[in-house]
Amino acid sequence: MFAKMAAGFVLALSLSTPVLAHGPARLKTEQSIVLEAPVADVWAVVGNFSDPSWDPSTVSFTEAANEKGATRTRVMKTGGEVTEELMKLDPAKHAISVRFVTDNTEAVKASNYASHITLKDEGGKTRVDWRGAFYRAFPQNDPPADLNDEASTEAVRAHHQAGLDALAARFGKVN
Numbered sequence: 001m002f003a004k005m006a007a008g009f010v011l012a013l014s015l016s017t018p019v020l021a022h023g024p025a026r027l028k029t030e031q032s033i034v035l036e037a038p039v040a041d042v043w044a045v046v047g048n049f050s051d052p053s054w055d056p057s058t059v060s061f062t063e064a065a066n067e068k069g070a071t072r073t074r075v076m077k078t079g080g081e082v083t084e085e086l087m088k089l090d091p092a093k094h095a096i097s098v099r100f101v102t103d104n105t106e107a108v109k110a111s112n113y114a115s116h117i118t119l120k121d122e123g124g125k126t127r128v129d130w131r132g133a134f135y136r137a138f139p140q141n142d143p144p145a146d147l148n149d150e151a152s153t154e155a156v157r158a159h160h161q162a163g164l165d166a167l168a169a170r171f172g173k174v175n
Helices: 002-016 039-046 149-171
Strands: 027-035 058-061 071-076 081-090 095-100 110-122 125-136
Touching (some): 039 110, 039 125, 039 149
Antiparallel strands (some): 027 125, 081 095, 095 110, 110 125
C-alpha cells in the first residue's frame, strides 16, 4: 500500500514540476565563397594546420604537426591566445576541423568553438564552405549584450568572413 502511494506521489510530482531550461543552446554559422583557383592550390593553404598565417586574425603561432590530435597556439589580433586542436584532416575530401581547446572571449566571443572547412571543385574553381558551432561567450542565464547569442554569432561570422576575405584577396573571388 505504501509503495503504491509513494509511486503515485512521485508521478504526481513529476507531472506538476515545470521543465527548467538547461542553459544556452549550441549556435551555428555557415558561410561560403567561390575562389578563382583550383582546389589543390587552396587546400595547400587551408589544409595546412601547421601554418594558420593565412587567417588574418593570427598575429603569431606555434608550429604544430599536421595530424589529427595536434595542437597549436595562436596569438590573436583581437587579443590573447587560443589553443586549438586538429580534430579532422581529410585531404581526399579537402576537409579540416579544428576546435578551441581553451576559450578566449577576447579573441572570439564564443565558448566551446569548433570550425569545419570543406573545399569543393566547381569547374576548376574552389567553393569554400566554413561552418562554425559554438556556445555564446556567457554561459549563464541573462548574458550581457556583448556576450549574448547574437553577439557571439556575429563575432564568429566576422571571424570567418575575415578569413574568407583573406582567401579571396589571395586567390581571387568569383563574382
